[in-house]
Amino acid sequence: MSLRTYAILGTGALGGFYGARLQKAGLNVHFLLRSDYEHVSKHGLVVESVDGDFTLRQVNAYCDVEKMPRCDVVVVALKTTQNHVLPKLLPPIVKDDGVVLVLQNGLGVEAEVAQIVGNDKVIGGLCFLCSNKVGSGHICHLDYGQITLGEYAADYYAAGITERMRQIGEDFESAGILIELTEDLLLGRWKKLVWNIPYNGLSVILNATTAELMANVHTCKLVEQLMYEVLTGAKNSGRIIPDSFIQTMLDYTVKMKPYRTSMKIDYDERRPLEVEAIFGNPLRMAQAVGVDLPQISCLYRQLRFLDDKQKGG
Amino acid sequence: MSLRTYAILGTGALGGFYGARLQKAGLNVHFLLRSDYEHVSKHGLVVESVDGDFTLRQVNAYCDVEKMPRCDVVVVALKTTQNHVLPKLLPPIVKDDGVVLVLQNGLGVEAEVAQIVGNDKVIGGLCFLCSNKVGSGHICHLDYGQITLGEYAADYYAAGITERMRQIGEDFESAGILIELTEDLLLGRWKKLVWNIPYNGLSVILNATTAELMANVHTCKLVEQLMYEVLTGAKNSGRIIPDSFIQTMLDYTVKMKPYRTSMKIDYDERRPLEVEAIFGNPLRMAQAVGVDLPQISCLYRQLRFLDDKQKGG
Numbered sequence: 127m128s129l130r131t132y133a134i135l136g137t138g139a140l141g142g143f144y145g146a147r148l149q150k151a152g153l154n155v156h157f158l159l160r161s162d163y164e165h166v167s168k169h170g171l172v173v174e175s176v177d178g179d180f181t182l183r184q185v186n187a188y189c190d191v192e193k194m195p196r197c198d199v200v201v202v203a204l205k206t207t208q209n210h211v212l213p214k215l216l217p218p219i220v221k222d223d224g225v226v227l228v229l230q231n232g233l234g235v236e237a238e239v240a241q242i243v244g245n246d247k248v249i250g251g252l253c254f255l256c257s258n259k260v261g262s263g264h265i266c267h268l269d270y271g272q273i274t275l276g277e278y279a280a281d282y283y284a285a286g287i288t289e290r291m292r293q294i295g296e297d298f299e300s301a302g303i304l305i306e307l308t309e310d311l312l313l314g315r316w317k318k319l320v321w322n323i324p325y326n327g328l329s330v331i332l333n334a335t336t337a338e339l340m341a342n343v344h345t346c347k348l349v350e351q352l353m354y355e356v357l358t359g360a361k362n363s364g365r366i367i368p369d370s371f372i373q374t375m376l377d378y379t380v381k382m383k384p385y386r387t388s389m390k391i392d393y394d395e396r397r398p399l400e401v402e403a404i405f406g407n408p409l410r411m412a413q414a415v416g417v418d419l420p421q422i423s424c425l426y427r428q429l430r431f432l433d434d435k436q437k438g439g
Numbered sequence: 440m441s442l443r444t445y446a447i448l449g450t451g452a453l454g455g456f457y458g459a460r461l462q463k464a465g466l467n468v469h470f471l472l473r474s475d476y477e478h479v480s481k482h483g484l485v486v487e488s489v490d491g492d493f494t495l496r497q498v499n500a501y502c503d504v505e506k507m508p509r510c511d512v513v514v515v516a517l518k519t520t521q522n523h524v525l526p527k528l529l530p531p532i533v534k535d536d537g538v539v540l541v542l543q544n545g546l547g548v549e550a551e552v553a554q555i556v557g558n559d560k561v562i563g564g565l566c567f568l569c570s571n572k573v574g575s576g577h578i579c580h581l582d583y584g585q586i587t588l589g590e591y592a593a594d595y596y597a598a599g600i601t602e603r604m605r606q607i608g609e610d611f612e613s614a615g616i617l618i619e620l621t622e623d624l625l626l627g628r629w630k631k632l633v634w635n636i637p638y639n640g641l642s643v644i645l646n647a648t649t650a651e652l653m654a655n656v657h658t659c660k661l662v663e664q665l666m667y668e669v670l671t672g673a674k675n676s677g678r679i680i681p682d683s684f685i686q687t688m689l690d691y692t693v694k695m696k697p698y699r700t701s702m703k704i705d706y707d708e709r710r711p712l713e714v715e716a717i718f719g720n721p722l723r724m725a726q727a728v729g730v731d732l733p734q735i736s737c738l739y740r741q742l743r744f745l746d747d748k749q750k751g752g
Contacts, residue, residue, distance in 0.1 A: 331644060332744055344743035351736075420733040423664070430657035431645055 128153055128297045133197040133219050137162065137171075137187075139257040140229060141203025142265045144273075144303065146171045146182055151301035156186040156194050158215070163189035165262035174260075175267035177302060196221045199294055202228045205392075206235055206403035216242050225290060229253050229273070231322065231388070232403025233315050233411060236278040248278035249291060250311045252318050258391070269383075272304040276311025282363070284310035316360035317367055321375050322404055324352040326389035327425040330399065330432060337384035340376070348421070350376065355419045359412040399433040401426065441466055441610045446510040446532050450475065450484075450500075452570040453542060454516025455578045457586075457616065459484045459495055464614035469499045469507050471528070476502035478575035487573075488580035490615060509534045512607055515541045518705075519548055519716035529555050538603060542566050542586070544635065544701070545716025546628050546724060549591040561591035562604060563624045565631050571704065582696075585617040589624025595676075597623035629673035630680055634688050635717055637665040639702035640738040643712065643745060650697035653689070661734070663689065668732045672725040702742075712746040714739065 130153065134145035137157045149155040159166055170183040188194045191214070200220050202212065209230075216239070220226060226243055228236050229251040236250045256269040275295055277285035286309045295305040308314045325336055328345060332338075339345040353372045360367050392399055405426040412419050443466065447458035450470045462468040472479055483496040501507045504527070513533050515525065522543075529552070533539060539556055541549050542564045549563045569582040588608055590598035599622045608618040621627045638649050641658060645651075652658040666685045673680050705712055718739040725732050 328741075332741060334744070334748075338748070339744075342744045342747055344740040344747070348737060348740040348744075351733075420664075421737045424661060424734045424737045427657040427661040428641075428645060431647070431652075431655045434655055434657070435647075435651070 128293070128300070130154075130198040130293070130297060131195065132156065132297075133194055133200045134158065135191075135200065135202050135215055136204035136208070137166065137263075138203065139259045139265060140253060140255060141201060142171060142259065142263070143173060143175075143255065143257045143267050143271075144201065144203065144229070144253075144298070144301075146173045146180070146185075146265070147301040147303060148297065149182055149185060150180060151297075153297060153301070154186075156188060156197060158188050158191060158194065160189065162262040163187055169263060172264045173267060174265070176269060177267070177271070191215050191218055194219050196224065198224045199297075200224065200226045202226060202230060202235075202239065204230070205398070206230050206232055206400045207398040209235070209238060209403075212239060213242050220247060225249055225294070227251050227275075227294065228278075230403065231318075231400050232407055233312075233319065234407035235403055236311065237282070240278060240280070245278065245280045249294065250276050250278055250315065252276075252314050256385075272306065273298060274306045274308050274314050276308040276314050278311055282312035284312070310365070312363065313360070313365040313367070316356065316363070316365050316408075317371065319359075319404065319408055320353050320356045320367065320371060321379070322387075323356055323408070323422060323425070324349040325379065325385075326387045326404060327352070327429060329387040329390040330393045331425065331428050335384040335386060335390075336379050336382060340380050346376075352421050352425070355422050356408070358417065359408050359419055359422070362415050362417045363411055393432070393436070396436055398437065399429060401429045401433055405429060441606070441613070443467075443511040443606070443610060444508065445469065445610075446507055446513045447471065448504075448513065448515050448528055449517035449521070450479065450576075451516065452572045452578060453566060453568060454514060455484060455572065455576070456486060456488075456568065456570045456580050456584075457514065457516070457542070457566075457611070457614075459486050459493070459498075459578070460614040460616060461610065462495055462498065463493060464610075466610060466614070467499075469501060469510060471501050471504060471507065473502065475575040476500060482576060485577045486580060487578070489582060490580070490584070504528050504531055507532050509537065511537045512610075513537065513539045515539060515543060515548075515552065517543070518711070519543050519545055519713045520711040522548070522551055525552060526555050533560060538562055538607070540564055540588075540607065541591075543716065544631075544713050545720055546625075546632060547720035548716055549624065550595070553591060553593070558591065558593045562607065563589050563591055563628065565589075565627050569698070585619065586611060587619040587621050587627050589621040589627050591624055595625035597625070623678070625676065626673070626678040626680070629669065629676070629678050629721075630684065632672075632717065632721055633666050633669045633680065633684060634692070635700075636669055636721070636735060636738070637662040638692065638698075639700045639717060640665070640735075640742060642700040642703040643706045644738065644741050648697040648699060648703075649692050649695060653693050659689075665734055665738070668735050669721070671730065672721050672732055672735070675725055675728050675730045706745070706749070709749055711750065712742060714742045714746055718742060 252274040279285040480500045565587040592598040
């Protein structure tokens with residue numbers, strides 16, 4: 127049994143799911159909550175899952191980070207739209223030899239966290255998870271769950287496989303979560319954007335499911351062109367993704383069940399969109415080396431308009 | 440008084456307005472109608488207009504082109520989405536020394552008409568008109584009305600100012616319509632696209648008025664970038680539009696009343712969108728000389744998706 131302690135910042139669809147699984151596997155987990163704090167303190171967490179339902183009647187719930195113990199692994203499971211609170215949340219709870227595991231979407235999020243806790247204290251995690259919060263402390267896990275872990279190093283230098291990655295990976299595997307280790311976090315992040323940029327963006331802008339986007343010849347082509355732009359962005363930050371990866375992603379999406387993307391769910395539920403992490407940061411990373419990604423830029427500006435309008439409304 | 444006879448193909452918001460004004464000025468006008476034929480035969484045309492309301496109690500209304508007389512000027516006032524019917528409509532009604540006046544949106548429409556009636560029988564007209572059909576034979580003219588006329592010649596060679604352009608221009612001026620003559624129709628068409636491409640496209644895709652698009656810093660920037668792409672397209676078909684024209688168009692739009700574009704009106708009323716004339720043709724004209732217009736292409740594919748979806752629904 128691992129002695130590592132875990133803090134979960136953001137006990138929602140993602141943090142609630144992984145945190146509950148870790149606790150169920152016997153790990154020592156501490157949950158930070160906001161609106162659900164009262165409910166979860168009293169009633170614990172309920173997870174309905176394709177892997178089997180379970181309830182944790184008692185969890186370590188906190189509404190104030192100052193009351194939490196310092197932990198070995200601090201899991202950032204907030205939406206990136208909340209990242210302005212991290213400078214306040216992280217310093218009090220990361221052990222001196224601890225690490226922050228960033229389970230967020232998009233690009234450049236580890237660098238933001240590293241500015242707060244130091245370059246040597248950050249691991250990134252790419253989650254392939256389909257999960258919703260359906261009520262207070264009530265999570266519905268629909269599909270997938272795999273995490274790809276990668277060490278962060280300054281300027282996203284490929285840091286290889288480290289011992290602490292393996293250990294954290296083993297903790298998650300003990301909780302039944304599939305884990306993959308990557309030697310190059312930035313490559314993993316760009317690869318995930320190959321899917322996330324076209325489908326998240328177009329699903330919101332065109333009010334469409336992945337199936338509808340793939341059934342129309344014009345959006346199918348646009349998805350492909352956007353994927354090529356992501357490969358161009360990756361290449362210009364020194365990461366080669368083969369062209370064949372695009373066809374793999376297209377085929378994979380055609381075979382999927384009709385899927386409402388995470389950004390579409392956020393939009394439909396009138397939550398802020400992760401436009402900067404998923405679109406703005408890749409654009410700026412490309413721009414910094416003089417590369418223009420015009421179609422991604424078009425989606426970025428359209429999404430900012432929709433997001434601003436929703437916030438203003 | 441001009442002896443020229445006019446046929447109006449498409450007696451809607453645009454054809455109905457200009458045709459009624461010509462008849463009111465004393466010209467001999469023949470109107471082709473479809474769904475409004477019965478009503479207009481009995482009750483004529485009603486024009487509510489910022490320039491003054493008027494009613495024509497009797498008009499020459501036809502539901503069959505074969506019953507119309509051959510005319511000196513045949514005005515194509517259909518939406519470009521109806522252009523597949525032109526090979527049937529035009530040949531019976533254009534006089535041997537007559538001309539077809541194409542009052543349509545987009546690029547390349549004169550070339551389509553020229554294939555039917557010959558290169559020497561086509562004039563293009565760019566309308567700046569804000570008008571709606573609000574009922575059978577009932578047109579509401581909200582603003583503007585100016586037309587820029589340009590001779591068509593094979594391959595859009597700039598054909599200069601001709602005598603027949605002047606004559607037609609005088610007919611319209613006698614009806615109180617402001618007329619400008621251009622020596623270069625293709626330049627005029629590209630210049631109109633500088634406005635039409637960003638505002639028509641984004642108003643549909645983002646469900647927005649021109650005022651909303653200009654009030655947001657991100658769409659404002661996207662509009663500007665799209666305008667630059669139109670200038671690139673124009674340049675590669677040999678037409679130079681100065682960069683300063685972009686700022687002129689942006690300033691002009693900011694000063695306009697909040698405006699629902701013609702494509703947005705079509706979309707809201709579930710009519711087919713003029714995507715091919717306004718977006719597809721310019722893209723193909725650029726592509727033919729090896730030029731990519733990525734952001735216009737992005738809008739094109741998004742609009743085709745929305746248009747296809749609406750047609751399918």
